[in-house]
Amino acid sequence: MTExxxxxxxxxxxxxxxxxxxxxxxxxxxxxxxxxxCGEGECGACSVLRNGKLTTSCIIPVGAVAxxxxxxxxxxxxxxxxxxxxxxxxxxxxVQCGFCIPGMVMAAQALLLENSDPDEEDVRMAxxxxxxxxxxxxxxxxxxxxxxxxxKGLW
Amino acid sequence: xxxxxxxxxxxREALEIRKEYGAHPLAGGSDLMVQYKAGLGITPDFPxxxxxxxxxxxxxxxxxxxxxxxxxxxxxxxxxxxxxxxMPFHVKSAASRMxxxxxxxxxxxxxxxxNASPKGDLPQPLILLDALVVLTSADGERTVxxxxxxxxxxxxxxxxxxxxxxxxxxPVEYTYAYYRKIGTRKANAISKLSLSALIKIDxxxxxxxxxxxxxxxxxxxxxxxxEEILKGHRIDEIEPLIPAFLESWNNAISPHAMPExxxxxxxxxxxxxxxxxxxxxxxxxxx
Numbered sequence: 222m223t224e225x226x227x228x229x230x231x232x233x234x235x236x237x238x239x240x241x242x243x244x245x246x247x248x249x250x251x252x253x254x255x256x257x258x259c260g261e262g263e264c265g266a267c268s269v270l271r272n273g274k275l276t277t278s279c280i281i282p283v284g285a286v287a288x289x290x291x292x293x294x295x296x297x298x299x300x301x302x303x304x305x306x307x308x309x310x311x312x313x314x315x316v317q318c319g320f321c322i323p324g325m326v327m328a329a330q331a332l333l334l335e336n337s338d339p340d341e342e343d344v345r346m347a348x349x350x351x352x353x354x355x356x357x358x359x360x361x362x363x364x365x366x367x368x369x370x371x372x373k374g375l376w
Numbered sequence: 377x378x379x380x381x382x383x384x385x386x387x388r389e390a391l392e393i394r395k396e397y398g399a400h401p402l403a404g405g406s407d408l409m410v411q412y413k414a415g416l417g418i419t420p421d422f423p424x425x426x427x428x429x430x431x432x433x434x435x436x437x438x439x440x441x442x443x444x445x446x447x448x449x450x451x452x453x454x455x456x457x458x459x460x461x462x463m464p465f466h467v468k469s470a471a472s473r474m475x476x477x478x479x480x481x482x483x484x485x486x487x488x489x490x491n492a493s494p495k496g497d498l499p500q501p502l503i504l505l506d507a508l509v510v511l512t513s514a515d516g517e518r519t520v521x522x523x524x525x526x527x528x529x530x531x532x533x534x535x536x537x538x539x540x541x542x543x544x545x546x547p548v549e550y551t552y553a554y555y556r557k558i559g560t561r562k563a564n565a566i567s568k569l570s571l572s573a574l575i576k577i578d579x580x581x582x583x584x585x586x587x588x589x590x591x592x593x594x595x596x597x598x599x600x601x602x603e604e605i606l607k608g609h610r611i612d613e614i615e616p617l618i619p620a621f622l623e624s625w626n627n628a629i630s631p632h633a634m635p636e637x638x639x640x641x642x643x644x645x646x647x648x649x650x651x652x653x654x655x656x657x658x659x660x661x662x663x
Contacts, residue, residue: 223383237381237419238381238383238428239381239402239419239420239422239426239428240419241409241419241420244417244418244419247417248417257416257417260413260415260416261410261413262406262409262410262475262478262479263564265476265478268478271481271482274455274481275477275478275481276478276481276482277478277479277482279409280405280406280409280410280413280482281404281405281409281482282402282405282409282420282428284381284383284428284430285402285404285405285428285430285431286430287383287431288431328477328478331477346477346563347477349476349477349562349563349564350475350476350477350478350479350563350564351476
């Protein structure tokens with residue numbers, strides 16, 4: 222059995238420890254905010270936080286996160302930090318089709334946890350593993366910078 | 377076919393499982409989970425027993441020893457290696473350019489070595505620095521030169537009962553250093569070609585010169601024979617030796633795809649590094 226914390230609650234998973242974390246999150250726990258894009262850790266759509274660090278949940282087996290604290294978009298969205306990020310994404314027009322956005326928000330959160338006052342280069346680096354096929358990234362970058370500015374003191 | 381999966385809670389337990397079942401260690405998962413992926417929503421299908429060793433505390437940590445050597449435990453991630461204040465330049469540079477952030481947080485140095493891809497980012501600078509790899513089994517451990525341990529593309533000298541537990545980088549001194557990874561993008565790029573090099577100049581004499589070529593053959597190429605051409609000479613004698621050195625290095629590499637491109641670019645990078653170093657600039661890192 223694998224035990225870990227997901228969005229603050231203990232999860233006990235009885236299945237094969239090689240089950241991909243994303244499948245436990247989406248299929249077993251029904252949290253569908255985390256998206257699967259490439260399934261190879263290249264696109265970042267499945268990004269979650271693992272002990273505060275960005276991780277692609279499609280290439281990590283659940284057995285590898287035993288004892289860890291996982292946060293998905295559902296765990297972030299109702300927090301002050303999450304609300305600030307989501308409002309900034311809306312205000313900045315960062316979202317088109319939206320598929321990459323949960324991963325983008327998690328990448329932004331991972332950045333702000335480490336650096337609450339990032340510059341544009343820091344932001345571009347932070348989302349460098351997250352692919353968006355709609356926006357061309359500029360509005361996403363602007364929105365993350367906006368979140369950092371409006372949310373001063375939150376991180 | 378569903379093979380067995382083990383989750384050992386100590387290194388000792390892992391070594392026993394390894395010995396009894398030959399289970400393959402899964403460290404970060406970023407190679408194995410992709411290589412054996414079975415599709416959306418499906419658990420990867422491994423043709424061999426696997427043991428998840430991600431959580432083994434005994435295999436974590438980076439430390440500097442009294443003699444100046446650096447010990448990197450096998451489960452250290454590229455993020456940890458890149459952030460380590462005493463990590464040698466070449467290894468730090470390679471670690472900080474691997475994949476993208478999420479990958480750097482989960483991949484491991486032991487996995488990158490064990491996977492033995494000629495395009496792997498970490499073996500190249502480690503081979504430049506004459507790094508050693510420590511292999512542990514239930515019956516003991518042995519330490520081998522990484523350059524000898526990796527035998528070819530995806531081939532290592534790892535026995536069925538062994539686990540890669542530690543990497544040791546001996547102390548290194550250089551006057552100038554060079555690292556270059558060529559990929560199609562700044563992030564998430566697999567190396568098309570890479571090169572590390574260093575030169576040590578003592579009282580006008582080249583006392584050490586090394587280079588390592590990644591993605592230019594079935595394994596990282598370190599031609600000690602070529603290096604000898606430049607070593608032991610005064611820097612004002614080096615220039616006429618460069619063509620012979622470059623030819624010797626060119627003979628040592630064996631790129632299988634786009635060989636003209638890889639050969640030319642390797643040559644240009646080496647020439648650039650040597651020429652810049654001979655000009656004795658102030659800063660020790662040559663771009």
